Amino acid sequence: TCKLHVCNVRPWLLVRQRHPLGLRDSARSYSEANTWSKNGIGTHNANGAGDFISNPEAIGLNLWPPVRAMEKRTERTEVVLLATGSFNPVTVMHLRLFELARDHLHETGKYKVVKGIISPVGDAYKKKGLLEASHRLAMAELATKNTDWVEVDAWECSQTEWVETVRVMRHHQQKLEAECQESPEKVAHRKGHKRKRDRSCQDVPDLNCSNRKVVPQIRLLCGADVLESMSVPNLWKDEDVLEIISRFGVVCISRLGNDIRKFIYESDILWKHKNNIHLVEEWISNDISSTKIRRALRRGQSVRYLVPDAALEYIEKHELYNEQSEEKNAGLSLEPFKRNCFSNPS
């Protein structure tokens, strides 16, 4: 495997070079020779194991340039998945969303998921039973300690006011852009290059060492209920929905009780931009919700294996979720309703 990786031999290539000694030898013939021989693939192999195609060009196997072209064509768009929500508390299903979405995007062959972000909503969202952000954040951090690609971000929940999802997405997109816009000095330092200067000792841009890294794209990762909620009057602004879907794109995981295809069909905005919505079917259906977890905890029932162990320990240690905590924000309007009704009092 290591050799395959090092010499970038693609599986399809190996199949085309199948020979009596098997695929591993055909790969080895290239890695040992470290070049494609004009006389034939693998003729550098001392024991002759690779002498199976005498003239690859003659049969259209001029391999090296097509391999390059193939690599170019398969360059994948880098994606960062952003999941917003209450995470009150985080469940194993929240973590599964990321795995499902990443598998789905990778299977298209067009995308490479480079990061996942959990962004808990701030306390100003005023949802009934919403525990303090500090607790929700701590539980999410504990829950993600065993993954190397999903992280928790505190920006949204550290704002004093509730932040619309589109603004959270803009914030993270800008952050990625800033990270990719490293100063030329930093890039040069990272690459071990010396600074280039002209005769008057001015810095000149080094095109091989520029800050032209392609910025990964933020996509909203959500369950079908969130996409469906976009048609609830005064919960989402049309222009926000439009921007989320047309500018960023959505990866939506199926959820029992939500018929997302029908919903997209019935919404003109979603239908128009349906190519920007990746629908992911969770075949191992899993109806976990934070509401059910809180209910079980209130009733003194076990939620083990539904909530990551470390988050559960935190819940037990801090004695979270009881009848009293469920009454938090009771009778208050959800902040999006308040904000949208005020700005659009029709």
Ligand SMILES: Nc1ncnc2c1ncn2[C@@H]1O[C@H](COP(=O)(O)OP(=O)(O)OP(=O)(O)O)[C@@H](O)[C@H]1O
């Ligand atoms: N079982 C599930 N299947 C698909 N998506 C889910 C599931 N559970 C949560 N999600 C998604 O995770 C994101 C964050 O969810 P959230 O914190 O609101 O959890 P929730 O279980 O929906 O909470 P609650 O029960 O309190 O409404 C949302 O996009 C939501 O749709």
Ligand SMILES: NC(=O)c1ccc[n+]([C@@H]2O[C@H](COP(=O)(O)O)[C@@H](O)[C@H]2O)c1
């Ligand atoms: N207009 C909006 O941007 C809007 C409206 C409603 C909910 N949301 C977000 O969707 C998520 C919903 O979370 P819950 O399912 O836990 O209510 C939250 O992150 C919330 O901020 C956004």
